[in-house]
Amino acid sequence: xxxxxxxxxxxxxxxxxHSFLADRIQFYSKKYPxxxxxxxxxxxxxxxxxxxxxxxxxxxxxxxxxxxxxxDGDLFAExxxxxxxxxxxxxxxxxxxxxxxxxxxxxxxxxxIEDSLVExxxxxxxxxxxxxxxxxxxxxxxxxxxxx
Numbered sequence: 361x362x363x364x365x366x367x368x369x370x371x372x373x374x375x376x377x378h379s380f381l382a383d384r385i386q387f388y389s390k391k392y393p394x395x396x397x398x399x400x401x402x403x404x405x406x407x408x409x410x411x412x413x414x415x416x417x418x419x420x421x422x423x424x425x426x427x428x429x430x431x432d433g434d435l436f437a438e439x440x441x442x443x444x445x446x447x448x449x450x451x452x453x454x455x456x457x458x459x460x461x462x463x464x465x466x467x468x469x470x471x472x473i474e475d476s477l478v479e480x481x482x483x484x485x486x487x488x489x490x491x492x493x494x495x496x497x498x499x500x501x502x503x504x505x506x507x508x
Contacts, residue, residue: 362424362469370424385419395436399496410489417476417497424469425504435506440499453477453490466501473497 373380389396399418403411450456457474464470477490485493 362466364468366424367468367472370420373423374420381416381419381423384423385415388419388422398436403492405492406489407484407486409484410486410493413485414493414496417473417493418500421469421473421497421500421504425501436499436503439502439506440495443495443499443502447491447495453487453494456491456494460498464501464505466505469501470498473501 396415399414400411403414406414446459447456450459457470460470461467473494477485477494479485479490
């Protein structure tokens with residue numbers, strides 16, 4: 361289980377070295393090219409800033425979870441489809457997040473994702489982009505938890 365301490369440790373690394381996360385994303389994109397191709401191919405609804413934000417969150421989640429579980433691309437696709445089914449059955453970002461919180465063991469990581477997507481005055485993420493990014497990140501957490 362990911363704790364707040366795991367998240368804080370990665371945040372400290374990012375704060376100390378501003379290129380840390382970019383370097384790790386580069387590493388993961390080479391290690392898991394099929395996964396990153398999948399993310400890029402489906403990101404057509406996102407703006408350039410939203411894509412960058414999604415990739416940053418994915419890099420962060422991969423670093424926190426010490427990801428060595430993305431070899432099976434079919435698992436990601438299967439779990440993502442399940443998450444989209446949930447999204448389609450509910451109304452609004454908050455109700456989707458509430459549902460996901462009710463079924464996850466990774467509350468700290470899901471809380472980080474939710475906090476990262478909360479609307480604020482400098483918001484550049486569209487309503488559609490917010491949900492898309494949330495589904496991709498939640499699916500990544502689901503892949504991780506399926507191996508716990």
